[in-house]
Structures are given as structure tokens and as C-alpha cells.
Amino acid sequence: MLGYGLIMPLLPFIVKTWVSDATVIGLLGSLYAAMQLLAAPLLGTLSDRIGRRSVLLICLFGSAVAYLGLALAGSLPLVILAIALGGAAGSSMPVAQAYIADTTTAERRAQGFGLLGAAFGLGLIGGSAIGGLLSQYGLALPPAVAATIAFLNALWATIALPETLPPNRRRIQPVRLTNPFAAAVTVLTLPQIRPLLGAVVILNIAFAGLQNNVAYFTMTRFGWGPEQNAVLFVFVGLCAVVTQGVLLRILQPLLGERHLAGGGLGLMALGFALVGLVHNESWRLFPIAAMFATGMGLAVPALTSLISLRAGDRRQGAILGGMQTLISIALVIGPLSFGFIFDQIGPDAPYLIGSLMLLGAWLITVLTFVQPTPVTTGSLHPVEDSEA
Template identity: 35%
Template sequence: MSESVPAPGAKSSLIFVFLVVFIDMLGFGIIMPVLPKLITSITGETISNAAVYAGWLAFAYAAMQFVFGPIVGNLSDRFGRRPVLLGALGGYAIAYSLMGFSTSLLWLFAARIIAGIMGASFSTAYAYIADISPAKKRAQNFGLIGAAFGLGFIIGPAIGGILGEYGTRLPFFGASALAALNLVFGFFMLKESLPPEKRRPFNLARANAIVALKALSGQNKVVIWYATALTVWMTAHVVFPIIFAFYLIAAFGWSELFVGLAFAAVGLGAATVQGFLIRVLVPRIGERNSAILGAISMAVSCVFYVLAGGGQAWLVFIAIPVGALQGLFQPSLNGLMSNAVSDETQGELQGAVASLQSIASITGPPIFTAVFAAFTVAGSAYYLPGAPFGLAGLIALVALAIFLRGYALHCTSDEVEPPPAAKPLMD
């Protein structure tokens, strides 16, 4: 099982990694519709205060990813991608079980800490994709990871909403079972993608985000700009997993089932864009224009969410398809960054990026949940559940400005090959 993936097997391996991420996200999606009710049942707090607790739970999860992202990425560069991916699945099975059995916030925090450590392995999934993908197809193949996220959110929340009707804790045990099943599947099916000759010794001194980013930025001058843009982008994007369920409950009083179906609709849009549309648009209009379209689409959708929170629930069904195009942004940046570094440091790149994204996930949830609580708590001067989305839309536009500056440097840099020109829409 340690043999490297040969070129003819790259397509099947790509499909398998897609399935690994999909099943992981399926488990994660299952718990999202019922997390607000679990927190309120444990703490006895209102939905506004429960959202604040959820923000700090997300903080703990992201803090662990920040610390362990580069470590896991460097371990995968030393020992290969396969053992890291399999170990993460086992950890997820434990974490979800702990959440299901939790009777206090302490239990929940312990579970999220374990899940955060295991979640650092997503950088390894991106490195696996980079290992088996030609440079010109990396952006499109990175989009498959986004599609796996999207499909996980299509099926997972729908299942979670249905299971939640029979018990708030049942979805957590279902997620644990899926992670365990995926571990067994991967043990027998997943092959190694990193050949021994491309591995490098593990260096603990390099296994942190700051050192890794310095090493990468030393190769060229554009990676730091792209990574910063992606970090700011993720700060905006984190509003969805942390606020969306609380927003739908506070604004419209929706049940777990309807919340789950709304998440499923979001996932369907993400899967469509990142699994199919990105493969048409990126070669045609280029990574720059794809990123611009993605950022503007998110900003516009956030405006709709703000307006919908005033009692116009139908606007949510406009915001969801418009916002789906935001899925063009991250794969475009990942593709540009991946092409700007050497093959031997793909794991280090993705590990550093994972930790930088974790900075966004550390700072974003407490900010967005605090804004949500301020605009939904009893006695609030102005009741506006969609306020966090307004803030997220502004942050997305800042990320776009940073990206455009980095792209301009990329096009003029002598250290890396400039991005290819976009193909005309009509040949």
C-alpha cells in the first residue's frame, strides 16, 4: 500500500481523494443543522447567546488547525500523504462521538479541539491533488475538493435535518460512523501519491505557518500576496458555516429540517460551480477573472442575506444561487500559488495556507457571532440577523483588492512563469 500512484492511475486516485473529502464533509454537514439546538439544550441559553458559544467552539477548532496545519503538511512531505489522511479519519470518528455524548460545554470544546487537529489534514488532500495533477490542471482539480465540500453539504445537512427530527444527538453518532467507515475504505484502497525520491526530512523548525510562509515567499514575491488574499477571503467565507443556521432560526424560525435543506441548497450550488462550471470558466476566462467573479458574487449575495433578514425569506433563494459563484475564488488562487512553488514543497505550501486560513477561522467566528448577538439579542435597537453577512461582503471585496495586486506582480515577475492568457469565449 506504500507504492506511489503511477501516471495511469492518477484519474482513479483523484476520484478517491474526492470521495475521502466528500465523506468527511458529509459527516461535518450532518451536524450543522442541529448544533444550535445542542448548544441551547446544554447551556439553557437563548439563540443569540448560543451563537456566541458556537463562535468560541469554532475558535478552538481553528486554533488547533493553525498550530497543526504546517506540522501535518510537513509530516506528509516526510512520510507521505496516505498515513496522514488515514490518521485524520480515526480522529474524526472519536471527535464526533464525543460531541454526541457531550453533557457540558467542556465536552464540546474537547471534541472540537480533537476535530481541529484532525482537520489540519485537509492541506494533505490538496497536496495529494498537486502530486498527481499536471500544472495546467491544478486549479480545475483543486475545484474537485470544493465540489466534495459542496456535495457533502448537499447530502449531509439534509440527513442531519432528518435525523435531528428524531433526536438532537443522533446526527453526531451518524457522522462518527461515516468517518470510521471511510477509514476502513481508505485503508484498503488509498495508494501513496508522493514517491520516496520526492520526500524530505521532517524539520520541526519549519513546521509553523510563519517559517513556512517565509520559506515560500523567498522563492518568489507573489505567494505572500495570494496567501494574504486567501486568508482575508476565508475570514469572510467563515460567516456561512458559523452563522447560517443561527441566522435562519432567528430570522425565520425554521426547524432543523428546513435549515438542513437550506444548507443542502448551498451545497448544491457549490458543487455545481466547483465541480463543473469551474472547468469551463477557468480555461476560458482565466484564473484572474474567475476570482473576480467569485468575490463579487459573494458580496452581492451577502446584500441579499441582509435584506432577507428583515422578514423577506424569499430573498434567501436568490442569495443562494448568486453566492454559489464565490466557489470560483479559492480554487483559482490555489492553482496560482501551487504553480508558483516547486513540486517538493507542495505539502509545505498547503500546510502554510491551511494555517493562514485558520487565522481567519480563529478571528472570524467570534467577530461574526458577536455581531449576530448584538443585532438579535432582546432589547436590540435594530433587529438585523443578517448583519454578519453585510460585514462578510465588505471583507470579500478587500480580499479581491489584495488578490489583484498579487496578480499584477505575478504577471511582471521574472522568478515565476506568468499566468497563461485566458482563451476567448468563442473560438
């Protein structure tokens, strides 16, 4: 994630050499997410067959090649190729999670996953800061540094990273291509969680669109360069870390998941609307960014917990896996749709429309708890809500 944080805030400035088009930037963001959606399940299955270490090394070396290609790209098609390779190579989260599952006890597994998530978050923040600093010396330098970091990381892993899946525990079946959308279709058939899944999808479409488009928005409206956008990305990341690491622990026992989900979505909706209304004083983006970063930091874990509670304990893995697939689809839709709306309607339109979408997600969440939980006759038995 350090390399990803180095590159993404700079993408509009890199692409500007050949085209000044929000739709193209959105397409690149959607391409990155689409490659992750397609590659992640394949890499996870491959790691069950040939081992975690081999797949992680492939991903690390692949990321190094992708970043180097972006640094040396002399045309837009080469940038597209580098982004596609970077998305595929960067979809190693399932393999990293499996590595942790192999090396931790059941009691310490949640802690291991938490450390992995914290490492990804800190990498994103640190990458944004380093990318903004290095961009002063040329836009080719940040991806070159990202390539160097990825290559050194790959070399270190080659020497020091042990294999955690011995041959006698590996799958002997050949790796087959699977339908990445099957899990999403399955969870959408369950009425007790379908509305909340809809809210999660809407939230992620809006946030992915903002994350991909906001640097182009600030560039065209305020004349911001890579350095100012890097500061904004770091600020948003720090707000999210404080929210999930401190604020959530305080508010969850007091308010519960239902109120946190509704309040978080409300903050996000208000923040998106205010972004679209900022025309002159760019400093106002910082308190607004804190608003929607805090809202997201509250809403996402609360909605995830509510979905888990309503699903029951027989198919937690399948339900949460299906939800992750839906989130991945949302990450593909968001960047391209925001870029297209930006070009066709205007710079304010994606954020005002995003605000209306988030208001819809808020309404869905509120109405879900006004109505009784549907009863299903399938193998998944709903449980009572913690605050019902």
C-alpha cells in the same frame, strides 16, 4: 467530510441546550479551524515518518471518538473537547494528498486531486442532507450516525487500505514541531502577489463567518430548525458544484481569470449585503445563497490561478502552501468575529460588514491589474499575467 456536513449545520441547536450566544458558536467554529491549522502540518510530517496508512487510521478512529463524544456530551465543556478532537482528527487532507501523490503518475496526479476534492464536496452536501433528516429524531442521532460511519470507515481502511510509503522511502529524522505561520510570513513578503493574497484572506474570513453563523441567524430571525438549515446547506453546496464543474469551464475561456475574480467577488459582496437586508420572507435566502455560492465558486479558483501565474514556476509549492496557511488563519478569524459582531451589534451587522470587506477585496483585485506588476530581486520571478 460526510461527518463534518452532518454536524456543522446542527451546532447552534446542540449548543442552545447550555447557551444561546453567537460568540460561543463562533468560538467553536474557530476552535475547529485552529486545531486543523496546528495539526495538519504535524500529521503530514508524521506520515512521512511512519507511513500514510497509520496516520489516516489514527484520524479516522479519532473522528469516530470525537463524533461519539459530541453525541454523548452532557455539558458545554465536553462539546468543546469533542469539537477540538474533531478538528485535529479532521485535518488529514495533507496526508490524503500525499497518499494520492504516492499512488499516481505525474500525468494523472491532478485528476486524483480533483477526485479527492469532489469526494470532500459531495461528503459535505450528503452530510448536510442526512443530518437534517436525522435531526427530526433528536440532536444526538446525527453525531451518533457520524461516529458510526467514521468507525466503519476506519475498520474498512484497517482491512483494505494498503500502505503507499515503503520503509525505505520514509524520513528517519524525528518529528519536530514547526512554526505553522512561517510559510504565511514568507509569501507576504512578495510584492507581486501580496495584494491578491490579501483578497483571498478577506474572502475566506467573510465566507467562514457566514458558514458558521448563518444557521444561528436563520434560527433567531426566521425560527428555522435543523431541517431547513440542512436544505440551505445542501443548496449552497450544489450551487458550488455546478459553478466549479460547469459554469467555470464555460466562462474561463471567455472572460479570463481577472474578470472572473472581480465578478465573483462582486457577486459575493452583493449577496452578503442582501442577506443582511432580508427580514421577513425567508425563501429569498435561496437566490441570495446561489449568488454568493456562485461568486465564491468563480473567485476562488480564479484568484488561485492568478497568484500561481504571478509567482512563477520556481516555488509553486511553497507559494500555494503559504496561501493555504493564510486561508487557515482566515478560517479561524471568521467564525469568532462574525459571532461577536452578531451579539454586540445585531444580526444584520456581520453580513453588511462582510459585504464591505468583500468590496474591499474586489477593489484590491481591480487595482492590482491597473498597476504594473512589481519586480522582485529574490528567487521568485514573476511572470506576465495571462491577460495583460
